[in-house]
Amino acid sequence: MPSDPVSKELTADHVLEFPGGYTRTTGPVIGRFLTELRDGRLMGVRTTEGRTLVPPLEYDPATGEPVTDEWVEVGPAGTVTATAWVHEPRESHPLDRPFAWALIRLDGADTALVHAVDAGSPKALPQGARVRPVWRAERSGHITDISHFVPEVTKIVSPVSTRYRLTASPSLTRFLEGVRDGIFIGCRCATCEKVYVPYRLSCPECGNPISEEVALPDTGTVTTFAINNLPDPRAPEVPFVSAYILLDGADIPLIALVGGVPAHEVRQGMRVRAEWVPPEERTLSMTNIRWFTPTGEPDVEL
């Protein structure tokens, strides 16, 4: 017996369809729901036990008893009770972009309606999200008279943009002059005996004025660091590492980029040195330091 497909000439495409569509009668209950839907109203039907079925059925699924003649308007908003996110919509689907299928309990209903929700991303549609229908302009009495649902408005985005002009303080100016010249200028508090960098005019610990400048080397030790996965205009690439670097001779660390080493190899205690841009390119700015790069010395115990 042959077990492999026969030649391509003996393979044919075959379509099963009802040209023009298949006509179905709706009966009084489903017909009423679809008629109201055409008018832009969402209606549920009451069971003898007082539950409201949406979409309506002719019989109570719990008991098999016929439903009552009592109709109630529900929705149009509802609460999402479960979702599935479609990454690649199919031709038969209601939307041509990624969307969610959802079970939606319309306000006033005791059962959930299945429909599509245009939410942008799965995160925008947690369980319990509130949604509202988007109606088709031309309605015919069909479940697709609701094109789809969309999340209720729960937030707005307000653009904020205000301009300022900043001038460097005398102590920052002094520090940046040092950076321009390839030196880290710090200061020593006469009372606390602590060395701070950048240079400042008063001690953050005791509040006393500081006047003693200290020139610090451009070598130091990484005390802690973070691997950043979001792009930053000041960073060369993603991921990049920002670190606290304790310059040799300083008592508090300075925050700076670490480069020239794969992000996952950066560690606490790593010895680093500032990589300076060429002197002719320097300005009164921290960009004079491209980043700190490992010196290759053994790690330091912190």
Next chain:
Amino acid sequence: MREVAVVAFAQTEHTAHDTGLSEPELIAPVIRAVKEKSGLSTFGFTCSGSCDYLAGAPFSFVSALDALGAWPPISESHVEMDGAWALYEAWVRLQHGDVDTALVYGFGKSSLGDLRTIMTLQLDPYYLEPLGLDQLSFAALQAGALGAPRAALDAVARRSREDGRANPYAFDLPLEGGRSVVEPLKEWDIAPITDGAAAVVLAAGDLAREITANPAYIRGIAHRIEPHYLGMRDLTRSASAADAARAAGVGKAPVDLAELHACFSHEELILREALELPEDTVINPSGGALAANPVMATGLIRIGEAAQRILDGAARRTVGHAASGPCLQHNLVTVLEA
């Protein structure tokens, strides 16, 4: 209640594509196999399960009868469902007492069309089918409602594929999750497209033991169904599977192994809870539907696999389960004992 046992089981080496076999050609080898295993050449009753929508041809089960030898005329029936329900009908027929043997088979080629579209056609035609709600989407809605941790789904999928690789009839599928198709379902959470068939012979009374040393006696069999519309049910549990399991007596004694008809990873979690299976029950040692899913035969294969362990003398008490309809709407549970 008349004693009825599974005395023979056979299945095809399932394929992921159409090999060009006509349906009688697909079925004939498994029919031959169970005739040889049982030593029977004719049967008191014959019942099959299939779905014409898979082939896109009406009454395809009628031409499939050519594989049986239906002359002189035979007593025959068909369900437009998985072969597991054909087995149920055959079991009921044997309870009448006037015939002692039954041949049951199920078959389907899901590679011929687009199964996601075809399964949309089984949905309610007023509220669900017009939306184009496809099979993966409604299954993913249930998985979303259940909210099972990814690790739990992955464990089911990985174990099913590993077991499937050891099963000569199932597929060698990669041991990785694949992409997310309809979230939260990934590729390995979804039963593969499969063509195949399976057959079972039932025998009643003393005849069962004359045919085989270890008949797998059906000690309980029941099926229950729930409302069709997804929004009218609690999709996080399967009340119908639980009711069927209680009616079939699953919990009356320890269960060595259970073959559960879970076409999606999350369904196994729901079924395991519904059937109240203890921790030490082995689930789907065949790999289950996640390792091979010949639609309309998969449920019958679950019963066959569960019976085969008893026929082989490897197990004393097993459970075979079959499901039908969207999101485990309809469940059939069979308890088999040595």
